[in-house]
Amino acid sequence: MNTTLVPAQGDSPAKKGPASPPAEFRPAEREAVYRAIHSRRDVRHFRPEPIPDDALARIIQAAHHGPSVGFMQPWDFILIKDQGVRQQVQALFHQERQAAACFFEEPRRSHYLSLKLEGILEAPVNLCVTCDPTRGEVVLGRNAAPETDVYSTCCAVQNLWLAARSEGIGMGWVSILKLPQLRKILGIPPHIIPVAYLCLGYPVSFEDRPLLETVGWRKRLSLDQLLHFDGWEAGATADSAWEGFQEALESISGAAADQ
Numbered sequence: 436m437n438t439t440l441v442p443a444q445g446d447s448p449a450k451k452g453p454a455s456p457p458a459e460f461r462p463a464e465r466e467a468v469y470r471a472i473h474s475r476r477d478v479r480h481f482r483p484e485p486i487p488d489d490a491l492a493r494i495i496q497a498a499h500h501g502p503s504v505g506f507m508q509p510w511d512f513i514l515i516k517d518q519g520v521r522q523q524v525q526a527l528f529h530q531e532r533q534a535a536a537c538f539f540e541e542p543r544r545s546h547y548l549s550l551k552l553e554g555i556l557e558a559p560v561n562l563c564v565t566c567d568p569t570r571g572e573v574v575l576g577r578n579a580a581p582e583t584d585v586y587s588t589c590c591a592v593q594n595l596w597l598a599a600r601s602e603g604i605g606m607g608w609v610s611i612l613k614l615p616q617l618r619k620i621l622g623i624p625p626h627i628i629p630v631a632y633l634c635l636g637y638p639v640s641f642e643d644r645p646l647l648e649t650v651g652w653r654k655r656l657s658l659d660q661l662l663h664f665d666g667w668e669a670g671a672t673a674d675s676a677w678e679g680f681q682e683a684l685e686s687i688s689g690a691a692a693d694q
């Protein structure tokens with residue numbers, strides 16, 4: 436008699452094991468998730484208090500529970516407190532910020548240069564999240580699109596961002612850095628991709644709107660102009676199958692505008 440416990444289909448969940456969490460979120464839990472999403476901000480102004488180790492551990496753990504192609508988990512986390520390292524990264528930021536200014540015409544160039552776009556030294560913790568494209572041999576689901584390893588790493592970063600928000604911790608993403616020099620400062624091996632350089636700490640405030648919106652740099656696009664139904668071109672007008680959805684969207688957009 437075959438006594439192995441391998442399911443016949445190979446992909447059905449085991450019958451026995453730890454109890455699954457309830458499928459439904461209670462209303463307050465669901466609201467908390469949306470609150471984290473809508474009140475998350477990119478933070479550049481930090482208070483000096485340190486992040487408690489247990490909170491930092493929870494948010495890094497949240498990142499590690501992000502989705503990844505073929506469960507590849509391509510990420511590594513370089514945690515940085517050292518002032519000397521952060522000073523080098525900030526110097527790199529200043530170089531690149533200045534170089535990038537050339538891409539804007541006046542008066543936008545001066546506006547760009549007036550923006551605070553990093554909190555590298557104020558934030559008590561910096562974190563570089565990297566992607567290892569060589570992790571795992573043949574990765575399920577990645578053949579057609581190798582870049583899904585970087586997408587997966589970004590999913591981990593977003594988990595971290597939302598978990599941090601729920602802890603009252605702010606996070607700012609600094610992409611104004613030349614990667615070869617960043618690799619050098621952090622000693623990152625050539626095959627590893629630095630995906631995100633992040634600043635973490637308690638914020639001076641969580642603003643209602645993105646800073647770039649508040650200072651008039653760019654507006655949030657209207658969601659209804661970004662929707663396509665049943666294909667890119669077909670999408671300008673929805674047929675009746677989408678009426679209910681469109682009405683629902685209008686009603687929540689109206690509610691958001693009233694706030």
Ligand SMILES: Cc1cc2nc3c(=O)[nH]c(=O)nc-3n(C[C@H](O)[C@H](O)[C@H](O)COP(=O)(O)O)c2cc1C
Pocket residue numbers: 475476477478479551552553608609610611644645646647648
């Ligand atoms: C990939 C990525 C790179 C970013 N790089 C920077 C950056 O270098 N400096 C900065 O101030 N903000 C950076 N941001 C933050 C965006 O400016 C910010 O997410 C956007 O303005 C919307 O604001 P919000 O995150 O507060 O909603 C980055 C965000 C992402 C997702």
